[in-house]
Amino acid sequence: MLWVDKYRPHTLDKMVIHMEEAQNLKNLVSTGDCPHLLFYGPSGSGKKTLIMALLRELYGPSAERVKVENKPWKIEAGSRKIEVELTMVSSNFHVEMNPSDAGFQDRYVVQEVIKEMAKSRPLDIVSGNRKYKVLVLNEVDKLSKEAQHSLRRTMEKYSASCRLILCCNSASKVIEAVRSRCLSVRISAPSNEDVMSVLRHVAKKENLVLPSSLAGRIAHHSNRNLRRALLSFEACKVQQYPFTENQTVQTTDWELYIAEIAGEILSEQSPKRLFQIRQKLYELLVNCIPPEVVLKRLMLELMKKLDSELKHEVCHWAAYYEHRMQQGQKAIFHLEAFVAKFMSIYKKFLIAMFG
Numbered sequence: 001m002l003w004v005d006k007y008r009p010h011t012l013d014k015m016v017i018h019m020e021e022a023q024n025l026k027n028l029v030s031t032g033d034c035p036h037l038l039f040y041g042p043s044g045s046g047k048k049t050l051i052m053a054l055l056r057e058l059y060g061p062s063a064e065r066v067k068v069e070n071k072p073w074k075i076e077a078g079s080r081k082i083e084v085e086l087t088m089v090s091s092n093f094h095v096e097m098n099p100s101d102a103g104f105q106d107r108y109v110v111q112e113v114i115k116e117m118a119k120s121r122p123l124d125i126v127s128g129n130r131k132y133k134v135l136v137l138n139e140v141d142k143l144s145k146e147a148q149h150s151l152r153r154t155m156e157k158y159s160a161s162c163r164l165i166l167c168c169n170s171a172s173k174v175i176e177a178v179r180s181r182c183l184s185v186r187i188s189a190p191s192n193e194d195v196m197s198v199l200r201h202v203a204k205k206e207n208l209v210l211p212s213s214l215a216g217r218i219a220h221h222s223n224r225n226l227r228r229a230l231l232s233f234e235a236c237k238v239q240q241y242p243f244t245e246n247q248t249v250q251t252t253d254w255e256l257y258i259a260e261i262a263g264e265i266l267s268e269q270s271p272k273r274l275f276q277i278r279q280k281l282y283e284l285l286v287n288c289i290p291p292e293v294v295l296k297r298l299m300l301e302l303m304k305k306l307d308s309e310l311k312h313e314v315c316h317w318a319a320y321y322e323h324r325m326q327q328g329q330k331a332i333f334h335l336e337a338f339v340a341k342f343m344s345i346y347k348k349f350l351i352a353m354f355g
Contacts, residue, residue, distance in 0.1 A: 041187030044225030
C-alpha cells in the first residue's frame with residue numbers, strides 16, 4: 001500500500017492538518033442533521049480525506065466498506081436514448097461519482113443518474129437514525145452550466161432522502177444557485193511546515209531517518225500538495241536509502257516533458273513548430289494531465305527564460321486563455337492558441353531587439 005493511503009487519517013479526531021475544519025464538521029454532525037456541503041480547495045489539500053472522515057463520523061466504520069463498479073446507464077436525452085458508463089464507488093450509505101466524466105452529456109447524468117440514486121434510502125441505518133443517503137460528487141467545477149442548474153433542482157427535490165457533498169478545486173466555477181444551497185467548507189493548502197511535519201511523522205512510523213534539508217526540498221517541490229509530497233518521499237526512499245542531505249527530489253515525467261516543450265517554443269517560432277507542439281500537447285492530454293495544469297506549468301516554464309518586460313503580457317494572455325478554456329469544450333484549441341499568441345509576442349520582441 002502506498003504511504004499516501006497507508007497513513008491517511010480515517011477519523012475527524014485524527015486530522016493533524018485542518019483540525020479546526022474537522023472540529024467544525026464534528027460539531028455539525030452532533031446537531032443531528034447535515035446540510036448539503038461544498039468542499040473546495042487546491043489539489044492535494046485534504047478534501048477527500050475530510051469527506052471520508054466525515055462519512056465515517058456519520059455512519060461508522062461501515063462507510064469504509066466500499067465497492068467500485070463501472071455501471072452502464074441508459075438515459076433519455078430528449079427524443080433519443082444514450083448510454084453512459086460511469087465509475088462509481090459506493091457503500092450502503094453513500095455513492096461517489098464524477099459526473100463530469102460524461103462530457104457534454106453531464107446534464108443528463110445529473111438529471112437521471114443522481115435522481116435514481118437519490119430515490120434509494122440507505123440499506124442499513126446504524127448511526128443516529130439518519131434516513132438519508134450521501135452522494136459525493138467530484139469535480140463539480142468542471143460540470144457545464146446546464147448540468148449545474150439541473151443539480152440545483154435535484155438538490156431541492158430530493159433533500160429529504162439525499163444529502164450532496166460536492167468537491168471541487170475552485171468554488172468560483174460553481175454557479176451561485178448551487179453554492180447558496182450548500183454550506184461551503186474551504187480547505188486551504190497545507191503550509192510547507194505542515195507538509196514537513198507529516199513527512200517526519202511518516203518517516204518515524206517507517207523507522208526512517210529523514211534529513212531536514214531533504215524534507216524541506218520535498219515540501220518545496222510539492223508546491224504545498226500533500227499527496228504529491230508523500231508520493232515524492234516514497235519515490236526518494238525507493239531511489240536511495242539511507243537518505244543524504246543533498247539527495248535530489250525526482251521531477252515527474254510530465255513536468256520534464258512540458259519543460260522540453262517550452263524550450264522548443266523559445267528556440268523557434270513558426271507554423272511548423274506550432275504543429276509539432278500541438279502533437280505534444282495532445283499527448284499530455286491523452287495521458288490525463290489536466291489542461292489547466294498544462295497551461296499553468298507551460299507558462300511558468302516560459303517565464304523562467306523571459307525578460308521582465310514580457311512577463312506581464314504573457315501572464316495576461318495565459319489568464320485570458322485559461323478563462324476561455326473553462327467556457328469551451330476542446331482544451332487543445334485554447335492551449336494551441338496560447339502557444340501561437342506567445343510565439344507572436346516573442347517573435348516581435350526578438351525582431352525589435354536584434355532586427
